Amino acid sequence: MKMTATLWLGLAISAADLPADRSVAPVKLVEVPGYSEGIVFDGGGTAYISLPNNAAIYKVTGSTATVWARVPAPNGHKILPDGTHLVCDGAEHAVLHLDHEGKVIGKASTESEGKALRAPNDLTLDTHGGFYFTDPGGSGLKNPIGTVHYVDAKGTTHLVANGLAFPNGIVLRPDGRTLLVGESQRNRILSYQVSAPGALGAMTVFATLPDKAAGQIGNEPDGITLDADGNLFVAHYGMGQVQVVSVDGRVIRRYTAGPLTTSNVAFGGPNRDQLFVTGALGDQKTPGALFRLDLPGVKGLWMGGTR
Secondary structure, three states: OOOOHHHHHHHHHHHHHOOOHHHOOOEEEEEEOOOOEEEEEOOOOOEEEEEOOOOEEEEEEOOEEEEEEOOOOEEEEEEOOOOOEEEEEOOOOEEEEEOOOOOEEEEEEOEEOOEEOOOOOOEEEOOOOOEEEEEOOOOEOOEOOEEEEEEOOOOOEEEEEEEEOOEEEEEEOOOOOEEEEEEHHHOEEEEEEEEEOOEEEEEEEEEEOOOOOOOOOOOEEEEEEEEOOOOEEEEEEOOOEEEEEOOOOOEEEEEEOOOOEOOEEEEEOOOOOEEEEEEEOOOOOOOEEEEEEEOOOOOEOOOOOOO
16 A cells, blocks of 8 residues: 555654553553453453463452353453353354353354364454454464454354464454454464455465564464554563554554563553553463553554443
């Protein structure tokens, strides 16, 4: 795409409005028994985090975390407009449907085009009553069998992308025309043009992320979210960082995240200028935690759910 002077000015203003890297310090809100994932907020501001290794979803209010639901291996999580929940579960090989009290009421997806799902990981809602989700089960650099799927408003699951080395975080831009996917094992963010719900164009590489350095144990993009300026916030697993990628694919900020195994991100707070970050304090065998990054001047996008 050709950049006009006006667009470049807009990008510069957007980057300038972001707090400087060193001005942002993570605040630990609560510790939980294990590695945490899948941060999401309901319309009342209550946070939910997944503990895939502890078979639980916790509800977080202030500095208190309590078990909200028991499912085998919860991961990515979104709340539908009716207040019910969709949760990716690798052990169930399904996207689960839970009611507002945490009871499983069904499975939103278990197979795609006649093949059983392997291990759904994360998901993003569209405005047509459907959702996209990643399935990295069994995939990696030597076995790039990871897939992306779309569940339409009628509940049918379609394969929309394949050949990926651990597809992970996923987000649809607000206009519905671009789908972004983190490909963990290749340390990059992919982009797909969306011509219609579940109809994707060819894959392009949107951004390549920084490599790990001393004290870091990996460099794998995990959960992702967007702000109102179109900047992409990436939980960089093993790096202890959140990378901020501009609309033209440049890494413009590198915030210290709190958890070393930074796993997922979501905007919350009264003004949606606080980024909440999940993960574990060390590797996945250490306690999990929820951190908050205060980002004055940033407006995070609402990623589904009741308001």
